[in-house]
Amino acid sequence: MNKMIVGAMAGALAISANAAINVVPRPAFVQEREGFYAVEGRIADKVTFVSDSRVPAEAYRLVVTPNGIYVTTSDEAGKFYAMQTLRQMVDGGKVPCVFIDDLPRFKWRGLHFDDCRHFFGKEELMKTIDAMALNKLNVLHWHLTEDQGWRIEIKKYPELTTKGSVRPGSPKPEVLKTPGCKDHWENNNIPYGPYFYTQDDVREIVAYAAARHITIVPEIELPGHALAEISAYPELGCTGEQFDPWWHWGVSEHIFCGGNDKVISFLEDVLSEVCELFPGPVVHIGGDEAPKKMWKKCPKCQARIEALGLGDEEGLQGWMTDHFTKFLATKGKRAVGWDEVLDGNPGKDTIIMSWRGPQGGIKAAARGNDAVMCPIDPCYIDNPQGLADDPYEYINYGFVDSLERCYQFNPTDGIPEDQVKHILGGQGNNWTEYTWNGSEYEWKMWPRMCALAECLWSPVEGKSWECFKARVPAMRRRLIRELHINCAPIE
Ligand SMILES: [Zn+2]
Numbered sequence: 330m331n332k333m334i335v336g337a338m339a340g341a342l343a344i345s346a347n348a349a350i351n352v353v354p355r356p357a358f359v360q361e362r363e364g365f366y367a368v369e370g371r372i373a374d375k376v377t378f379v380s381d382s383r384v385p386a387e388a389y390r391l392v393v394t395p396n397g398i399y400v401t402t403s404d405e406a407g408k409f410y411a412m413q414t415l416r417q418m419v420d421g422g423k424v425p426c427v428f429i430d431d432l433p434r435f436k437w438r439g440l441h442f443d444d445c446r447h448f449f450g451k452e453e454l455m456k457t458i459d460a461m462a463l464n465k466l467n468v469l470h471w472h473l474t475e476d477q478g479w480r481i482e483i484k485k486y487p488e489l490t491t492k493g494s495v496r497p498g499s500p501k502p503e504v505l506k507t508p509g510c511k512d513h514w515e516n517n518n519i520p521y522g523p524y525f526y527t528q529d530d531v532r533e534i535v536a537y538a539a540a541r542h543i544t545i546v547p548e549i550e551l552p553g554h555a556l557a558e559i560s561a562y563p564e565l566g567c568t569g570e571q572f573d574p575w576w577h578w579g580v581s582e583h584i585f586c587g588g589n590d591k592v593i594s595f596l597e598d599v600l601s602e603v604c605e606l607f608p609g610p611v612v613h614i615g616g617d618e619a620p621k622k623m624w625k626k627c628p629k630c631q632a633r634i635e636a637l638g639l640g641d642e643e644g645l646q647g648w649m650t651d652h653f654t655k656f657l658a659t660k661g662k663r664a665v666g667w668d669e670v671l672d673g674n675p676g677k678d679t680i681i682m683s684w685r686g687p688q689g690g691i692k693a694a695a696r697g698n699d700a701v702m703c704p705i706d707p708c709y710i711d712n713p714q715g716l717a718d719d720p721y722e723y724i725n726y727g728f729v730d731s732l733e734r735c736y737q738f739n740p741t742d743g744i745p746e747d748q749v750k751h752i753l754g755g756q757g758n759n760w761t762e763y764t765w766n767g768s769e770y771e772w773k774m775w776p777r778m779c780a781l782a783e784c785l786w787s788p789v790e791g792k793s794w795e796c797f798k799a800r801v802p803a804m805r806r807r808l809i810r811e812l813h814i815n816c817a818p819i820e
Pocket residue numbers: 566567585586587588589623624627628629630
């Protein structure tokens with residue numbers, strides 16, 4: 330059985346564009362057979378499950394005959410994924426007879442959800458989790474802290490939510506729609522917040538995701554993108570100045586003071602509560618876009634650099650990354666950081682999230698760190714999608730990531746064969762500076778996330794844009810009909 334499923338990778342059959350097996354992501358091995366199974370009642374009640382410990386994690390064999398439906402797996406995730414496939418195969422009360430051996434190419438199949446620039450709330454998050462499950466995505470990277478807002482209740486520091494989750498305004502979307510306007514923001518002066526998730530909300534969302542075999546990776550950014558925390562507790566910054574969270578976008582030069590022990594204990598306290606709330610094995614500690622202007626003139630930061638022989642400000646950030654990676658390890662968690670953390674020479678256990686391109690992941694794999702690939706092109710699904718008429722396109726930073734371009738993503742491009750084992754997978758990142766509500770948010774994600782999901786689940790052998798383009802409309806219709814998602818068109 331094990332041999333069969335793994336062996337299927339080598340001889341994987343492409344599903345032809347007009348196949349009856351209209352499934353996204355494409356299963357690793359499909360053999361269509363004659364006839365169909367007629368379903369009466371709930372399909373879930375008609376499946377005979379068989380347990381076989383030789384089947385790899387998350388894998389399944391699905392056999393449909395005129396007499397029954399049989400699913401063989403070694404774990405609950407495999408059963409769940411077999412059912413997601415089956416859901417897509419039922420048509421008019423019939424399931425076509427088929428033999429499928431299927432398993433994921435990567436174990437990290439992610440979607441990144443920015444709840445800080447705009448806040449979307451529990452219902453939108455759960456809807457997203459449902460859509461992820463249907464597409465066999467299994468990691469939700471939840472971005473919870475930013476210069477523009479803090480979004481998670483921390484019992485020990487209540488002002489993070491009373492002050493840090495409210496900003497004095499937001500950019501007006503209509504100004505961005507002005508032809509020729511780029512990054513010109515005008516404040517609407519409407520307080521935004523308080524918007525945050527209580528710890529009860531978080532527990533509910535974590536359980537909802539777990540029931541769908543999705544692990545949540547919470548992100549607490551350090552040392553940059555920290556203005557919301559500094560607004561709540563000014564002593565966490567280098568200057569002690571009082572701020573509000575920013576109403577506009579961009580990167581604040583006021584970051585956590587790297588030389589202040591209070592900052593270290595604050596972050597340890599926060600991460601302790603976060604580790605209690607999120608049972609998953611990984612916590613994201615940010616590390617991107619941390620300007621060093623304040624550190625260069627801060628006596629406390631300079632004293633730490635001097636005392637520990639860190640050399641310079643990059644060394645200080647490296648020390649912080651290392652400190653919190655080790656701290657998380659005491660909680661049984663691995664740290665993941667954006668690719669800038671490579672500049673601080675992190676330990677081998679730190680996972681690198683490659684966003685500025687594939688180079689960070691290539692460098693990480695070469696030095697023996699695991700990596701998650703989400704290069705800005707094509708994995709930033711807030712980039713314009715190249716539609717003839719897109720009502721939700723506000724700004725263009727130079728990347729246009731169409732559905733087809735997303736489909737061409739391959740996380741192991743540029744990785745030598747012997748280092749491929751370090752590529753855990755990839756993810757689509759949806760940043761929300763220019764996404765004002767859930768409807769716009771969904772438009773940017775779907776169906777592009779269907780394309781990325783297939784890149785992360787299905788074997789490279791047999792990959793075909795024409796075949797995907799023929800299958801994805803059915804998935805799009807399902808997302809609209811079953812989950813009421815505002816999907817972008819397929820052009
Ligand atoms: Zn400082």
